[in-house]
Amino acid sequence: MTALLELEDVHSAYGSARVLHGVSIRVDKGDRVALIGRNGVGKTTVVNTCIGAARLTRGQIRYMGRTQSPIRAYGAARSGISIVPQGRRIVPGLTVRENLLLGAATGRRGPWSVDAVFGMYPILRERADGLGTAMSGGQQQMLAIGRALMSNPDLLILDEPSEGLAPVVVDELGLSLRRLADQGTAILLIEQNFGLIRAVGDRHYVMSKGAVVEEGHLASLTNEELKKHVSV
Ligand SMILES: Nc1ncnc2c1ncn2[C@@H]1O[C@H](COP(=O)(O)OP(=O)(O)OP(=O)(O)O)[C@@H](O)[C@H]1O
Numbered sequence: 221m222t223a224l225l226e227l228e229d230v231h232s233a234y235g236s237a238r239v240l241h242g243v244s245i246r247v248d249k250g251d252r253v254a255l256i257g258r259n260g261v262g263k264t265t266v267v268n269t270c271i272g273a274a275r276l277t278r279g280q281i282r283y284m285g286r287t288q289s290p291i292r293a294y295g296a297a298r299s300g301i302s303i304v305p306q307g308r309r310i311v312p313g314l315t316v317r318e319n320l321l322l323g324a325a326t327g328r329r330g331p332w333s334v335d336a337v338f339g340m341y342p343i344l345r346e347r348a349d350g351l352g353t354a355m356s357g358g359q360q361q362m363l364a365i366g367r368a369l370m371s372n373p374d375l376l377i378l379d380e381p382s383e384g385l386a387p388v389v390v391d392e393l394g395l396s397l398r399r400l401a402d403q404g405t406a407i408l409l410i411e412q413n414f415g416l417i418r419a420v421g422d423r424h425y426v427m428s429k430g431a432v433v434e435e436g437h438l439a440s441l442t443n444e445e446l447k448k449h450v451s452v
């Protein structure tokens with residue numbers, strides 16, 4: 221089977237600062253993959269390298285079997301890979317609806333529309349004409365996910381979506397991501413929150429100091445083992 225996303229021995233840098241030294245990750249159709257690791261090990265840099273915001277210095281990145289070099293964020297979205305960035309990045313000055321519409325810019329067809337996102341997260345419908353940044357952290361996270369879905373991705377990459385959210389909100393987030401996965405959207409979840417990793421993930425990769433150092437199935441990791449790989 222052709223992988224949706226494949227990183228093969230990826231090395232990358234910001235300017236002359238080398239950050240990744242050997243990251244190999246594969247995500248197939250319908251996969252639920254967790255990428256875990258402590259603060260600063262390079263998790264976000266994996267995403268940044270995929271979209272060309274960090275410089276690929278060695279190795280290969282393939283979307284649907286096609287080698288990418290160098291790529292940009294819209295290239296990812298056009299290839300069916302959508303990113304929910306760390307910190308959510310809701311665009312200030314735009315309403316909830318306008319933020320969602322930004323996600324549709326690639327024109328990829330599929331089941332997602334503003335209405336479908338409102339169906340998944342009804343609170344966004346209530347807030348549709350208010351500013352996106354005026355909402356709570358959890359609601360903004362829903363908006364960031366909804367915006368990413370608007371490009372009808374085959375693969376959704378989420379970078380620490382639980383950051384700054386109350387535990388009960390993280391639980392709700394887990395349920396909605398689980399539903400998305402059950403409907404067939406592959407998920408690459410970058411996380412440090414145990415509950416969310418377990419609720420969503422099936423396989424995992426562990427990063428340390430810029431490299432993937434371990435991979436396997438989450439079911440075979442005890443909580444003690446999992447704890448060693450995250451900062452919280
Ligand atoms: N734009 C940048 N320019 C230079 N160095 C950077 C840049 N962004 C990150 N770094 C460095 O790259 C390393 C990896 O950072 P990265 O943000 O990828 O880690 P992370 O695993 O996502 O951490 P966190 O869990 O805190 O989000 C860190 O040492 C960081 O200081």
Ligand SMILES: [Mg+2]
Nearest residue numbers: 263264265306
């Ligand atoms: Mg990060």
